[in-house]
Amino acid sequence: MNNFKNIVILFTIAFFASCSNTRFLPDGELLYTGGKVKIEGDSISRNEKKELKDQLEDLLRPKPNSSILGLKPKLYFYNLAGEPKKEKGFRHWLRNTVGEAPVLFSQVDRQYNQDVLQNYVENSGYFNAQTASDSTRRNKKASVVYTVTPKKKYIIRNVTFPDDSTQLAKDIRDVTRRSRLRPKQGYSLETIKEERIRIDTRLKEKGYYYFNADYLLVQADTTVAPHQVDLFLKIKEETPDLAKKQFRIKDIVVYPNYTIQNDSVRITSDSIVKHNDFTIIDSENLFKPRIFDRTLYFKKNDLYNRTDHNLSLNRLVSMGTFKFVKNEFKVADTTGNYLNTFYYLTPMPKKSIRTELLAKTNSANYTGTELNINWSNRNTFRGAELLTISAFGGMEVQVSGQNNGFNVYRVGTEASLVWPRIIAPFKFVSSSGFVPRTKATIGYEYQERRKLYALQTFKGSFGYLWKENERKEHQLMVSDITYTSPQNVTQLYRDQIDLNPSLERIIEKQLIFGPTYSYTYTNTMQRRKKNTFYFKGSVDFSGNITGLLTGADVKNDKQVEIFNVPFSQFVKIENEFRHYLKLGKESQLASRIIVGAGFAYGNSEEMPFIKQFFIGGTNSIRAFRARSIGPGTYDTSTNTGVFLPDESGDMKLEFNTEYRAQIYNFIKGAVFVDAGNIWLMNDNPNKPGATFSKDFLNEIAVGTGVGLRFDFSFLVLRTDFAFPIRKPYLPDGQRWVLDDINFGSSSWRKENLIFNLAIGYPF
Known part of the structure; x- marks a missing residue:
C-alpha cells in the first residue's frame, strides 16, 4: 500500500511540474500541444479515412514537445535549467542536451499545413478535396484541428505507353509487363514517380547510359469519365540525343x-x-x-x-x-x-600494424585485459592477397567468488592468408558483387588456469568464403584441424577429478579434423522493413572419412589413434534464427531461437568438450552465470570441489526476446526474457538428470531483467540486471521462483541478481 502511495505522489509531482512549464513562456505566447486531422464526408470508406488520417497527421509541422504519459519531461528540464551564463557547464548541458525548447503556437503556420495536406490528398487521387483549420486555446496552451473533406478517389482507366517506332519507345514497351501503373488501381503521384524510376532502371540494363527518369512525362486526363483517369506516358521532346542511344x-x-x-x-x-x-x-x-x-x-x-x-x-x-x-x-x-x-x-597502404588493448568482464565475476598486435600486408604476392600475423596475450581474474585465485592466462599467435579468388581444382563462377575468397589459417594458443592445468592448442584450416549477395553468405572450410594437449596438471585438479569425474574430459588430448560449413542469411540492413530476419545454420563434421579408412566407424573396444592421439568422430548441427519487429521509429522487439545438437559416433563415445554446447552468460541467459546452467536438471551446487566447473552438453535449446526503446538520445533501454537449457545425449551417472528426454520443456531455465544500452556510434556499451524466475535444478513443481523474488533482501540479491557488462547487443 505504501508503494502505491509513493507512485501516486510521484505522478502528482510530475504532473504539476509539467503544468508549470507554461509559467516560463514569453508574454503573449502559447504552448503548442499538437495538431490533429479530422476526415469528414461520406465519399470514402472508414478504412480509407483511418489510413489517410494517419498519413496526414505525420505531415504536420512543427511537432509538439515530446511527451511521456502526457508529461513533457524534456521541456521541464529546459525550464528548470534557466538561462545559462556560459556556453558550457551543467546548466548548459541540462538545458540544451537533456532539455528541449518549448514549441510555441506562434511557430505554427496553419496555411502552410493546409497547403501540404491539400497537395497530399490530391496527389493521392482525392481530387477536388477541401481543407480547413481551426485552433483551440485553453489557458496558455493551444492546438489545431485540420478538417479535410476528400471526394471519391480517382481510379486509373487506361495507361498508354509510347507507341512510335523508335528503339527507345520499343524498349520502354518491352519493360511494361511489371508496370506499377495498372487499370483499376487508384491514382497516386508517388506511384507515377516510382514507375518513372523503374523504367529508367530497366533502360539502364539495355545500354541507355545517359537516360534519366526526368526525361519521362506522365500526363493525366481526368475528363474521360467520372472519378476515372487516363494516363499517357511520353518521352519529353527536349530529351537529348545521347539519352536516346544504346551504348x-x-x-x-x-x-x-x-x-x-x-x-x-x-x-x-x-x-x-x-x-x-x-x-x-x-x-x-x-x-x-x-x-x-x-x-x-x-x-x-x-x-x-x-x-x-x-x-x-x-x-x-x-x-x-x-x-x-x-x-x-x-x-x-x-x-x-x-x-x-x-x-x-x-x-591502401600495403603494410600496416594495429594494436588493441581490451578490458572485459563476464557474469562469472571474471575481469581481465587483453593485448592484440596485428600486422597486415594487403598485397603480399601482387594479387591483392591479405596476409595477417597476430599475437595476443591476456588474463582474467575473479576478484570475488568461488573461483577466486584460479586466474586464467592466455598467449598465442595466428597467421592467415586470404586470396581474392577460389583456389580449387574446379572452376568457380560467381556473379556476385562480392569477391569470393580462399582463406588459410594456422595458429597456436597456450592457456593456463593457475593452480589447475594448462592447455596447448594448435589450429589450422583451409577453406572458402563467398557471398551470393548482401543477404546470403557461405563459408566452407574443407579442412579444419584442432589439436589440444594438456600441460602441468596439478594434484589439486586431479583431486577434483576424483570428486567430479567429468572434469577429466577438459584435460584429455583431443584431435579434431574435418570439414565445416555455414550459411548466413540476413535482411537486417533494410531499415525500412517492419520485419527483418537473420539466420545462420552450420554443420561440423570430424573424422568421417578417416573413420571409414581406419575402421573406426566399426565399434571397437580400443580407439584408433593418429600420432598416439585418439581422433574425434562426431556430427554437430546448430541453427540460429533472429527476428526483429519494428514497433516504432525508435523501438523494436528482437527475438532469437537457437537449436543445436551434436552426435558422437565410431571412435568417440562423447562429443569433445570444446565442441559441446554451453549456456548462460552475457550473450545467453543473462540471469545465470556463464556456462552454469544444466545439463538438464543437474544441480551444479552438488559439486563439492573448490571451484565451479563449466557445464556442457550435446544438445541446446535457447529462446530470447527483448523489447528495445530509446530513452534519451544515445541511451536506450531494454526489457528481456531469456530461456533455455542444454542436455546430454547419453546417461552420465555423475550427472543425474542431465539426459535429454521427452520432458525437456519442463527442464527449461528462465530469466528476466532490464538493461541500458549506451550507443556511442563507434561502440555500444551494454549493462543488464537480470534474475532467474525458473530454476531447472529445483524439484519438479518448485522450479518457478516468482514468489521468492525480494529485491529488499540482501541475501536474495546476492544469490539471484546478476549484473552483466558487455560490448554490443546480445543478438
Whole structure:
C-alpha cells in the first residue's frame, strides 16, 4: 500500500511540474500541444479515412514537445535549467542536451499545413478535396484541428505507353509487363514517380547510359469519365540525343595506382600493359593484371548495363585493397555508340600494424585485459592477397567468488592468408558483387588456469568464403584441424577429478579434423522493413572419412589413434534464427531461437568438450552465470570441489526476446526474457538428470531483467540486471521462483541478481 502511495505522489509531482512549464513562456505566447486531422464526408470508406488520417497527421509541422504519459519531461528540464551564463557547464548541458525548447503556437503556420495536406490528398487521387483549420486555446496552451473533406478517389482507366517506332519507345514497351501503373488501381503521384524510376532502371540494363527518369512525362486526363483517369506516358521532346542511344563498351582502362590528391597519373611507355580486354597503367607494377579479369564484369563490345557497372565497383571495394574507387564513362571518339570506361583506384597502404588493448568482464565475476598486435600486408604476392600475423596475450581474474585465485592466462599467435579468388581444382563462377575468397589459417594458443592445468592448442584450416549477395553468405572450410594437449596438471585438479569425474574430459588430448560449413542469411540492413530476419545454420563434421579408412566407424573396444592421439568422430548441427519487429521509429522487439545438437559416433563415445554446447552468460541467459546452467536438471551446487566447473552438453535449446526503446538520445533501454537449457545425449551417472528426454520443456531455465544500452556510434556499451524466475535444478513443481523474488533482501540479491557488462547487443 505504501508503494502505491509513493507512485501516486510521484505522478502528482510530475504532473504539476509539467503544468508549470507554461509559467516560463514569453508574454503573449502559447504552448503548442499538437495538431490533429479530422476526415469528414461520406465519399470514402472508414478504412480509407483511418489510413489517410494517419498519413496526414505525420505531415504536420512543427511537432509538439515530446511527451511521456502526457508529461513533457524534456521541456521541464529546459525550464528548470534557466538561462545559462556560459556556453558550457551543467546548466548548459541540462538545458540544451537533456532539455528541449518549448514549441510555441506562434511557430505554427496553419496555411502552410493546409497547403501540404491539400497537395497530399490530391496527389493521392482525392481530387477536388477541401481543407480547413481551426485552433483551440485553453489557458496558455493551444492546438489545431485540420478538417479535410476528400471526394471519391480517382481510379486509373487506361495507361498508354509510347507507341512510335523508335528503339527507345520499343524498349520502354518491352519493360511494361511489371508496370506499377495498372487499370483499376487508384491514382497516386508517388506511384507515377516510382514507375518513372523503374523504367529508367530497366533502360539502364539495355545500354541507355545517359537516360534519366526526368526525361519521362506522365500526363493525366481526368475528363474521360467520372472519378476515372487516363494516363499517357511520353518521352519529353527536349530529351537529348545521347539519352536516346544504346551504348556498348569499347576501351577499358584501369589505373591501379591513382593518386586522388593530385587527380592525375604518371604514364610512361613501360607502364602500359595490355591484358585481354583491359589496358592497365601501373607505373610501379603493383598488381598482377589477372586480378582485374576476375573483378571487372565488363568486356569489350558488351552492351552497357547498370548491373555489371555496380557489380564491378562493389567487387573493387570489397577486395579491401583500395582506399578509393572511382569509375568514369566517356563517349568514344569513333563512329557508332561506344563508351570508354576508366577505373581510378587508390591503394591502401600495403603494410600496416594495429594494436588493441581490451578490458572485459563476464557474469562469472571474471575481469581481465587483453593485448592484440596485428600486422597486415594487403598485397603480399601482387594479387591483392591479405596476409595477417597476430599475437595476443591476456588474463582474467575473479576478484570475488568461488573461483577466486584460479586466474586464467592466455598467449598465442595466428597467421592467415586470404586470396581474392577460389583456389580449387574446379572452376568457380560467381556473379556476385562480392569477391569470393580462399582463406588459410594456422595458429597456436597456450592457456593456463593457475593452480589447475594448462592447455596447448594448435589450429589450422583451409577453406572458402563467398557471398551470393548482401543477404546470403557461405563459408566452407574443407579442412579444419584442432589439436589440444594438456600441460602441468596439478594434484589439486586431479583431486577434483576424483570428486567430479567429468572434469577429466577438459584435460584429455583431443584431435579434431574435418570439414565445416555455414550459411548466413540476413535482411537486417533494410531499415525500412517492419520485419527483418537473420539466420545462420552450420554443420561440423570430424573424422568421417578417416573413420571409414581406419575402421573406426566399426565399434571397437580400443580407439584408433593418429600420432598416439585418439581422433574425434562426431556430427554437430546448430541453427540460429533472429527476428526483429519494428514497433516504432525508435523501438523494436528482437527475438532469437537457437537449436543445436551434436552426435558422437565410431571412435568417440562423447562429443569433445570444446565442441559441446554451453549456456548462460552475457550473450545467453543473462540471469545465470556463464556456462552454469544444466545439463538438464543437474544441480551444479552438488559439486563439492573448490571451484565451479563449466557445464556442457550435446544438445541446446535457447529462446530470447527483448523489447528495445530509446530513452534519451544515445541511451536506450531494454526489457528481456531469456530461456533455455542444454542436455546430454547419453546417461552420465555423475550427472543425474542431465539426459535429454521427452520432458525437456519442463527442464527449461528462465530469466528476466532490464538493461541500458549506451550507443556511442563507434561502440555500444551494454549493462543488464537480470534474475532467474525458473530454476531447472529445483524439484519438479518448485522450479518457478516468482514468489521468492525480494529485491529488499540482501541475501536474495546476492544469490539471484546478476549484473552483466558487455560490448554490443546480445543478438
